[in-house]
Amino acid sequence: MKLVVLGVLALAAPLVLVDYQLVFAAEILVWGLFALSFGLVYGFGGMLSFAQALYFGMGCYGFNVATYKYALGTWSAIAAGVAAAFLFAIPTGYIATRVRRHHFLIVTVILSVLTSAMLASGHWRWIAGPYVTRSLPFVPTLAVGPWELSFGSEAFTFYFSAAMVAAAVWLAWRLVSSPFGRALAAIRDNEARAELGGLNVNLLRWLMFTFAAGIAGLAGTLYVLLARYTNIEFFDWTYSGKAVVAAILGGASSLAGPFAGMAFYLVTTEYLSRYMQQVAIAFGLLLLVVVRFAPEGIYVACARRLREVFKRRPRE
């Protein structure tokens, strides 16, 4: 039921929204996917990661290498972006998932600072090359069956982003409701007991981390297609901070929460910026208020509220 409503909304969106609003909607979906990658790691795996931006950045990086160096098509470039994030997460995730709690947080911060420092430094050009900060000099097109569709069209960009995000969310949903997801929930809730129950704790955490990194990489490639530019900033830990804030704001332990949180984040900052200059101050205050009154996340709080309303009605 919920899914049908969402699907109809997505299909009808280009009829209602103006072009720039469509792109904005697609942006919310893509950044929401990025927040979801943190939600998977933290809400479902219990790992407070500040490294998600690395994999978002690696998605952009892989896309750029594929199109700039090897002149590949868009589908291959998307695959390359996801693969880059995935491959980068295998060693870094292995290191990070050895440790727990606050140590995990710090190891991910170190990884972020390390990578940003390397890419920003002039002495690592052979890695960074022209792939880190780049504006696409062309409008990407995508071969779908016999058609060659262009990202110059806002409607197509929106549909494509929505479809890819939906596919990723479906995949994530399958994963967290699978035995693997349940095992991970067990680890999150009581690691010692899960280990005694015979689960290979480190391996499962590592797998989840890598999967979430792939999701972040996909978000990165979708963002390049949308905005047609990439920046070294995307690797910065402050970008991870945005995903962390959005996901926790929306409710990190649900699949819809990170999207709700990111939508709240982007929509409020976008619309507040029309009426006032110091948007960030207002948004900061808003964060403090939300944390105070809806600590379990906006999405979860609203969902509970709605459920209460709908439950009460038949009784009356």
Place this chain on the structure above:
Amino acid sequence: MEELLRSGYRRVTAIGASAFAARPFAGMVPGAVELLPVLVLNGLVWGLIVALIALGLSIIFGLLDFVNVAHGDFFMVGAVLAWVLIDSTGNFWIAFAIVPAIGLVAGGLIERGVLRPVENDASLSIVASFGLSLILQEGVRATYGATPKRILDPIGVTFPVFGLEYEFYRLFAAGVSLIAMGAFFLFLHRTKFGTWMRAVRQDREIAIAMGVPSDRIFMWTFGLGTAMAMLGGVVAAPLTSVEFRLGLDVLPLCFIAVIIGGLGNLPGTAAAAVLLSVMEGAITSIAEPTTARIISLVFMSAVLLVRPRGLFTRLAT
């Protein structure tokens, strides 16, 4: 065809060579090794300042279980206030008295009024302090401006160190940091309030049951941590350019020091901050600064993996 193969071959060897040979040291300047003492001294000075800030972070982190993402911004606010005080009064030295006092009161009030409901929940504390960090950064940008400003060396005396003119102010900064840290440890171990703070950190429930006023402890702990960050900002202000993003680079360093030193191990935190910075300074004499930072961070991660309880377990208070 042959040429293609050869170029492909060359590319492979080029990547291979750069990955395995001395590529990370490409910034090596012959003769820079002579600067080693000066660079180590610089590292020591900066390390002591970072240690002061990291101690503030550590008591907030350890006592309130509050991951304070805004701590770096309090440091930045301290530096900005120092600039404002110079600009309005022409006297740098009063900043050392006024700014930490502002930090103590403001930090206490913020903890009491805003952060109290979200303590003891790491994820919520990140969101709340991220909000706080936005407010501080944008507030400073709106009032103080976005352009970086410099404070002139307030002492203006240099002396020769190994063939270089070294600013006396740097030694003074190191001295102030050391004195502040010493005073903090005396406070922690020699006063009633400090003993209460240690008691609450060790076992909150028992401490409360024994009649320790935990509400006041939390409030003043946050205030004290903030005051230390802002004092660090004043001390560091003449050594760097003062701008609203100043805190973003310092914060990860402080977190790293807190964890490498061992969570809740205050002397360990200070030692880790100094070690990190001195090591970076020493490596800078043979490599360029980014490489030095990368090497020291790799070392730190290795420490974290091998000794997850911190480098200085013997120093635990």
